[in-house]
Amino acid sequence: MTACGAPLGGQTIPYTKSGAQKLILVLLQPHAEGLHPISRELAGAARRLAAGSGFKTAGIFIGGELISAAKAQVQDCGLEEVYLYLDERFRPFIPELHTGALLHCVRALRPGILLVGATPEGRCLAPLAAVPLETGVTADCTELALDAGGLLVQTRPAFGGGLMARIITPDARPQIATVRYGIFRGGEAAGTARLIQAETGPLPLPRIQAEALTAPSPGGKEADYVLALGGGLRTREDIGLFKKMAHTIGAELMCSRSLVERGWFPQSLQIGLSGRCIAPRLLITMGVSGSVQFMAGVQAARKLCALNTDPGAPILRAADIPLICDIYQTAALF
Numbered sequence: 335m336t337a338c339g340a341p342l343g344g345q346t347i348p349y350t351k352s353g354a355q356k357l358i359l360v361l362l363q364p365h366a367e368g369l370h371p372i373s374r375e376l377a378g379a380a381r382r383l384a385a386g387s388g389f390k391t392a393g394i395f396i397g398g399e400l401i402s403a404a405k406a407q408v409q410d411c412g413l414e415e416v417y418l419y420l421d422e423r424f425r426p427f428i429p430e431l432h433t434g435a436l437l438h439c440v441r442a443l444r445p446g447i448l449l450v451g452a453t454p455e456g457r458c459l460a461p462l463a464a465v466p467l468e469t470g471v472t473a474d475c476t477e478l479a480l481d482a483g484g485l486l487v488q489t490r491p492a493f494g495g496g497l498m499a500r501i502i503t504p505d506a507r508p509q510i511a512t513v514r515y516g517i518f519r520g521g522e523a524a525g526t527a528r529l530i531q532a533e534t535g536p537l538p539l540p541r542i543q544a545e546a547l548t549a550p551s552p553g554g555k556e557a558d559y560v561l562a563l564g565g566g567l568r569t570r571e572d573i574g575l576f577k578k579m580a581h582t583i584g585a586e587l588m589c590s591r592s593l594v595e596r597g598w599f600p601q602s603l604q605i606g607l608s609g610r611c612i613a614p615r616l617l618i619t620m621g622v623s624g625s626v627q628f629m630a631g632v633q634a635a636r637k638l639c640a641l642n643t644d645p646g647a648p649i650l651r652a653a654d655i656p657l658i659c660d661i662y663q664t665a666a667l668f
């Protein structure tokens with residue numbers, strides 16, 4: 335691979351399977367002083383896909399500068415090389431300029447796969463890049479795998495979570511997937527990426543000027559222990575019982591959508607397809623049935639302990655520790 339030497343804003347010529355490299359390109363997104371944690375999760379996913387498949391891995395970082403904290407994270411995220419697009423004008427997120435940089439890199443490297451974190455910026459960039467490349471985007475994937483022929487199999491809930499769709503892009507390239515934060519466990523630090531300064535020439539003037547845009551926080555530090563309450567909760571007043579239990583075991587209290595719909599919890603604490611994806615070391619669910627939509631948000635939990643009175647509840651089949659018991663009797667022990 336060579337450094338990208340063509341000017342930014344050149345013509346984007348779509349390419350197909352035959353013109354693509356066996357390369358997985360990951361968009362590494364800046365956040366605050368470092369990288370957004372989704373970047374590390376996607377770098378880990380790229381490494382796992384590449385292992386034994388003949389694919390190489392690379393990253394692209396677009397930002398105002400690479401301060402030392404971010405540089406260390408970029409270097410040890412486990413990708414083989416990272417292309418740096420650094421310019422003061424990349425500091426605020428301006429879709430037109432950032433898409434230009436992403437397309438510049440894609441034109442030069444011709445990756446077979448492009449992975450983008452489903453942050454607000456990533457959700458904006460992926461389709462903006464896909465249009466001139468005449469390819470598609472599979473948004474909010476919950477699983478990524480390579481089939482025997484090296485095609486990216488992109489799994490995501492469809493029809494409101496009623497089924498899991500496995501989507502492939504047979505011919506157009508790159509195969510673009512966005513993934514929400516928390517779906518893939520962040521890989522351990524691995525290797526030292528070669529940093530390559532992209533040569534773009536002067537940046538074109540964007541048609542829109544942005545003064546300052548602040549990216550929303552990825553949610554602060556993720557909790558190691560989460561206690562999730564579900565529709566089995568009888569009254570709003572009962573929340574106190576489970577709050578006490580959560581406090582005693584050092585867990586963060588969250589919920590399924592049924593309690594948000596009852597107005598007992600804010601939406602920010604909802605787990606699932608239309609809520610948050612979480613990756614705690616231990617998730618304890620109490621009175622949660624285990625709908626497909628709820629389960630879409632807990633794929634990355636390391637251990638799941640589920641309490642439910644109904645032996646047929648789907649969550650008991652998925653749990654590492656299934657407990658057929660009454661949540662009120664359990665909470666009374668704390």
Ligand SMILES: Cc1cc2nc3c(=O)[nH]c(=O)nc-3n(C[C@H](O)[C@H](O)[C@H](O)COP(=O)(O)OP(=O)(O)OC[C@H]3O[C@@H](n4cnc5c(N)ncnc54)[C@H](O)[C@@H]3O)c2cc1C
Nearest residue numbers: 564565566590591606607608609621623627642643644661
């Ligand atoms: C487009 C779309 C998106 C959605 N997104 C989400 C989402 O992000 N997150 C989400 O959670 N849902 C989501 N849903 C809703 C989802 O389909 C379910 O309705 C919801 O997950 C049900 O929540 P629940 O399992 O907590 O409640 P319920 O279905 O009411 O289940 C309650 C469970 O508690 C058990 N129980 C009752 N009493 C006790 C007791 N005393 N002790 C022990 N167990 C008891 C019952 O056996 C039952 O299994 C979405 C739906 C749609 C259509």
